[in-house]
Amino acid sequence: MHAWPYLTTEAQSLGGLPGVAEVRAYNVFASDRLTLAMTHAWAQLSASPDHTELAPFIPSIVDATIADEDEFGSFYVMLFTAAAPGHPRGTTRVVLRAEDSYGLSGAVVALATEHILDGRVPPGVHLAAEALDPTYTVERLRDDPLVHELLVV
Numbered sequence: 001m002h003a004w005p006y007l008t009t010e011a012q013s014l015g016g017l018p019g020v021a022e023v024r025a026y027n028v029f030a031s032d033r034l035t036l037a038m039t040h041a042w043a044q045l046s047a048s049p050d051h052t053e054l055a056p057f058i059p060s061i062v063d064a065t066i067a068d069e070d071e072f073g074s075f076y077v078m079l080f081t082a083a084a085p086g087h088p089r090g091t092t093r094v095v096l097r098a099e100d101s102y103g104l105s106g107a108v109v110a111l112a113t114e115h116i117l118d119g120r121v122p123p124g125v126h127l128a129a130e131a132l133d134p135t136y137t138v139e140r141l142r143d144d145p146l147v148h149e150l151l152v153v
Contacts, residue, residue, distance in 0.1 A: 002029045010127050019084070030072040033064035076101045095151045096141070103146035108132075111140055 003026040015023040029035055041057035080094040098104045108128055115121045121131045142150045 002032050002035045003027070004029070004035060010129050013127060013129070029068070031068050033067050034061065037061045037064040074100055076104060093151070093153050095149065095153075096147065097149040098147050104141075107141060107144045107146055108137075111137055 005025065006027045007023070007025045011023050011025040014020055037057070037060045041054070041061065044057075045053060076098045078094070078096040081091055083091045096104070111132055112121070112128060115132055120133070138150060138152065141147045
């Protein structure tokens with residue numbers, strides 16, 4: 001397995017919450033194929049590549065993902081841990097397993113659309129973590145056939 005630091009906008013927003021001392025986020029890959037293909041591309045790209053500059057690297061990245069899927073199958077896992085100082089439960093973990101990130105993104109978009117149509121989200125641009133009701137979202141994702149497991153322990 002290979003872990004690469006990757007701090008999303010939503011992860012960055014968590015770092016600004018009261019009581020949050022540290023946020024770490026990683027993409028973890030089952031093999032080094034994809035990381036090697038991306039590193040090879042990044043080493044040769046300009047600071048702001050356009051699609052013409054990126055195009056020659058697409059086949060090697062696609063081949064790496066296909067090889068990984070052939071060897072390991074298709075899966076997507078999200079693991080979150082949090083430890084609140086002085087909290088009696090200690091560390092809290094959330095584990096979500098799905099077939100892929102695209103289906104999971106689609107399920108969250110559907111929930112966001114439902115929230116918007118029901119008037120539960122004010123107009124404007126929002127992060128899902130700030131706009132969606134967390135309890136409702138967990139319940140709905142647990143029932144979604146694209147989500148294989150969703151644990152909060």
